[in-house]
Amino acid sequence: MKKEVVIIGAGLVGTLLSIYLSKRGYNVTVFERRGDMRHEKIAAGRSINLALSDRGIRALEEVGIMEEIKKIAIPMHGRQIHHADGSSAYQAYGKNGQFINSVSRAALNIMLMNLAEENDVKIFFHEKCEFIDWKNNEVHFINGSDENTSTVKADLIFGADGAYSAARLTHQLQHERFQYQQYFIDYGYKELTIPAGENGNFNIEKNALHIWPRGNYMLIALPNMDGSFTCTLFFPFEGEPSFSSLKTKESIAGFFEETFADAKKIMPTLVDDFFSNPTSSLITVKCFPWIRGEKFALIGDAAHAIVPFFGQGMNAGFEDCSVLNGLIDEHNEDWKKILEAFQLSRKPDADAIADLALANFAEMRDKVNDATFLLQKKIEAKFSNKYPEKWTPAYGLVTFSPDVRYSEALRRGNVQQKIMDEVMQMKNIEEKWDSKEVEEKMLGLLS
Amino acid sequence: MKKEVVIIGAGLVGTLLSIYLSKRGYNVTVFERRGDMRHEKIAAGRSINLALSDRGIRALEEVGIMEEIKKIAIPMHGRQIHHADGSSAYQAYGKNGQFINSVSRAALNIMLMNLAEENDVKIFFHEKCEFIDWKNNEVHFINGSDENTSTVKADLIFGADGAYSAARLTHQLQHERFQYQQYFIDYGYKELTIPAGENGNFNIEKNALHIWPRGNYMLIALPNMDGSFTCTLFFPFEGEPSFSSLKTKESIAGFFEETFADAKKIMPTLVDDFFSNPTSSLITVKCFPWIRGEKFALIGDAAHAIVPFFGQGMNAGFEDCSVLNGLIDEHNEDWKKILEAFQLSRKPDADAIADLALANFAEMRDKVNDATFLLQKKIEAKFSNKYPEKWTPAYGLVTFSPDVRYSEALRRGNVQQKIMDEVMQMKNIEEKWDSKEVEEKMLGLLS
Known part of the structure; x- marks a missing residue:
């Protein structure tokens, strides 16, 4: 009999993992703290679009969904650097034909949820993981809508619930000698927008990742299918200038006029967006072990949250799934061996991309200039x-x-x-x- | 009116801090999760004796208790190195007249508790900190004996509850962008004993810290007032040899015979002690911030737990109290300024001693040979x-x-x-x- 698998988190990694496992014949149930983004408007706070590149693509190809995703992906062949004087320069990312892809997080997640359900995965929403009872292999949830609690038995449990993982917290608090580090950089980010031009035209080069590097901070923009760009301001929390120092409409408008004049011209809702959109923080998480025997593993951001400056967070999580899938074959469904090999193989790679991502911030905001x-x-x-x-x-x-x-x-x-x-x-x-x-x-x- | 101060933890640092503050006129109440070691036998798990050196002594002098403590302190002028072949060598610690002191944790703690109560500090036992409500300045406790809960108001709260601080956990879980790292080395420790010789004689040199360095692991011994020595084996959790590999009476006796032959001769209860005493782990904790506005600070191990290989854990915690006391004068009881200056001043020093202590393990177990x-x-x-x-x-x-x-x-x-x-x-x-x-x-x- 195939194992009962519970996955905590129906984000990008949780749903992709559910597809891999369901395709192998496991009975997979996914529990998501948030509502169903196919029917409810989900509050922002996570980036709106993401850079999908070859590691992520490989995994999406393995589950057979990449052709469909290509239809909603916008190739970005290089960086378009916008200097303070209004001039700009283009830097290709790789050799001819190499590019990364701007994709909508929501669209991608919905595609993955739909494909999961087509593969008999059951997804429950508004279910918040409270506690995992390792002795009885039970996950305890509380429903965010009706406050009902439920207890779910599983042979195999995955924590795919992101950087602030509840699964990781219950794992950590019950684990001896758990290695754990959470590190926040002194910068936050805020999402802003460049709307589409007339007839859905792109107001700046469509097939590039745009950067306005300004030494200690930067603005970036990625294209969306509708002709708009999602901009992200990476900015210090404190100091001058910072999120703390820009408190009035005048100071925000003045700062953008001075620093990002060309961008400001095509950001008509800038000041309102700046006030209404949240300021989010940027966490790096390193921990170990990721697993418990043959019955539990953390995966994706829950195991190794990284900062976004290498565009690899999602790609690393998707690669986790692909590596895990390979190990299932290699160890012939012996989950003790599979999970042990998974963490031993992936931990050094997760640490490496975490460090690379931190280092790339300085490159993007400063050195490209x-x-x-x-x-x-x-x-x-x-x-x-x-x-x-x-x-x-x-x-x-x-x-x-x-x-x-x-x-x-x-x-x-x-x-x-x-x-x-x-x-x-x-x-x-x-x-x-x-x-x-x-x-x-x-x-x-x-x- | 003087502030109401609540200190969580009646260990070495909590009681010392209570004396400092009470002497300045604050109303100080201390809440301790364990029982009162003056009336109850407290389970082991923390080291039995400690090396008190100049930083700790300075603080004990400031509260006027050092003369009394000298009576229970055994000077250790250097390291006595015991080689595998049975020979030994002596290395002085410093210049002539410089020494560190072996003191009993329990005796020192009891002296501090007694002095605290003489200074009108109230100490409550079996009170476990559950939660701190920062809005209302309340600490919630649950009593370990009768399970009654209580809520205590305070103007100023200190978390002095050690490496696994409950105060730190509630602080951390409610804090945005909390920097946190817990790191365990791959070694654990177990306490063993060399009993006193006839008529309370010391079986090995009294005024030395004894080390049996063996490359990847080591045994150490510190003298007690009664002629005995408390030994600590620092040993890998896994591998060969390790706590995992020594599972039978024969393997333990054989291992000591082979590796610590001279020590084994004077450890008649070795095998029983090995089985009955716990194996403890060695944690390093780094976190930031330590404080909340003018109303909360972590102090001692709760703020900066370190490994014991420099003999500085207690000394660093006592120095925290001394530094804080100096800042109260400097900032004229303005606690917002005092606490801010406290963490800014102490954080780099706490990080430094944490790193020095980790590095000193290799020196003690390996390089001294x-x-x-x-x-x-x-x-x-x-x-x-x-x-x-x-x-x-x-x-x-x-x-x-x-x-x-x-x-x-x-x-x-x-x-x-x-x-x-x-x-x-x-x-x-x-x-x-x-x-x-x-x-x-x-x-x-x-x-």
Whole structure:
């Protein structure tokens, strides 16, 4: 008999996981704290659109839904950098034909829920996980609508309930020697909007991720299917300027006029959005163990919440599902071995992408504007084109090379950065950056 | 009118803090989850004796109890290292006249409780903190004996309830963007005993901290007033050998016979103690913020639990109290300013001693046995004797220099370690370690 599986959380990772497991014949039930976004308007607070890239795509292909998702995905081939003086510059993400995809979180989640239900997964909403009773393999829920409590038996329980996971908290509080770290950066984010132009036209380049880097903070924008862009302001909580310092309509309008003048022109609801949309915080969570014997695992953000600056949160969670699915085959449905292998395999990769994501914030908000950094990228790109088997920038490894583990991408990225530190120290590097000498130097340092 | 102060936890730090505050005229009430150790036998689980050194002594002097405590303190002037072959070696801790003190946790705690009550502090036992209601300034307790709940109003609340602080948990769960990390090392500890010899004689050197370093693990022993020693085995949880691998009387006796033969001879109850005493884990906690406005602060282990390998857990907590007391004067009882200054001042020092303590484990269990390490210590000691104003080893700064902050001790220790790394690379350093050349090299590197 196939196991009874309970998944806590019907977000992106929980629903994808339910599809994988249901397709294998497990009886899968999903419990979601929020309402059903197909019928109810769900309050914001999580990002509206996301960057889907190769690791996530691989998983969506495995469950056979990628063709459908392509219809709602907008390719972004590079970064469009908007300078303070109103000029802009374009930086391709990878080689020709490589791109990431802007997708609507809600649309993607709804597609996954629908596909899950088509595969006999049952999803219950407004069910908040209160407690897991490990002795009796029971999950206790309380219904947010009628306050009824219920107890659900399961052979196998997954906590896929996100960065502030209730499953993780009950796991942690009942676990000896639980390794746990939650880390908040000093920045929050607020979502704003650039509406569609006339006839649903895009007001700025459609097929790019837009960045207004301003040193200590930045604004970004991703395209939506309807011609609008969802903007996100990543901004300090405290200091000058900060969410604390911008308190009046005048100060907000003035700040945007001064700092993001070109964006402000196409953001007619800016001030109202700024007041009505929440300011959210950015958490990194590292913990261990993720599992209990053969009966429980954390997965996705619940196991390893990361900041969004590498566009990998969802992709890492989807890759979790894909890796887990592979391990089910490998260990022939022996769940003790599967879960043990899952956490041992994924923990170093989750730690690596967490660190890469934190480091990428400085790159996005600051360095993309820096002449030395841009020259370094140019040298790397040239070298990588000539010696693709020797050199792929870390961004490419993470985003476009799903066969390279995150931990390996981090390791190789560090090696390459050391080499580039030496290269950038060469005399007159600005003049001779595309010389044979620089190429020889890099080849020498590589070996 | 003086503030009503509630302190959660009647351990070493909670009772010391209550004395400081009561002496200043505050109305102080202390609530303790455990029973009253003056009337009830309290279950073990925390170390039986502790190393009291200068930072702790300074605080005990400030409340006027140090003279009394000296009567129950046993000076330890250095480390007695017991090698596997049965030989032993002595390493002095500091300069002449410098020593640390072995004191009984229970005796010290009882003295502090008695002194607190003499100063009109009220202490309630079996009161477990359930929840703090920040809006109404109320602490909710549940009584462990009769299960009655009670609610206590306070102007000022301190969480002094140790590494697994309930006050910290309620603070954390209700706090936005709380930085939190709990980290367990892969080692646990178990307390064992060397009983007194005939007529209360000490079976091994009384005035030393004894270490049996064995690379990956170690046994230590601190003297007690009655002639006995409390031993602590720091040992891996898993692997070979480990707490997991030693499961039978025979394996335990055999392991000690093989590894700690000299100690085993004077540990007649070894095997029984090994079975009946708990195996405890070793946690490091870092968190922030420690305070809420003018009404709440974590203090001691509750704010910054550390591993015991520098003998500084209690000393750091006592220093917290001393620093806080100084800030009350400095900020003229303005508690908003006092608490803000307290956490800003102490957080870097708490982080530093946490890191120093983790690093010292490797030194105690492994390096004290290593010829290169011992040579380095010899070179440092000679240099430090000649140039005391230029060089004090990190151990001395932490243990005997309470005017040097922990963070400063860590910084200076790192600088000195870098210098010693270079010195130890010198050719034939074994022969010329006390030459003018080495001395000149160190002076050169210092400037």
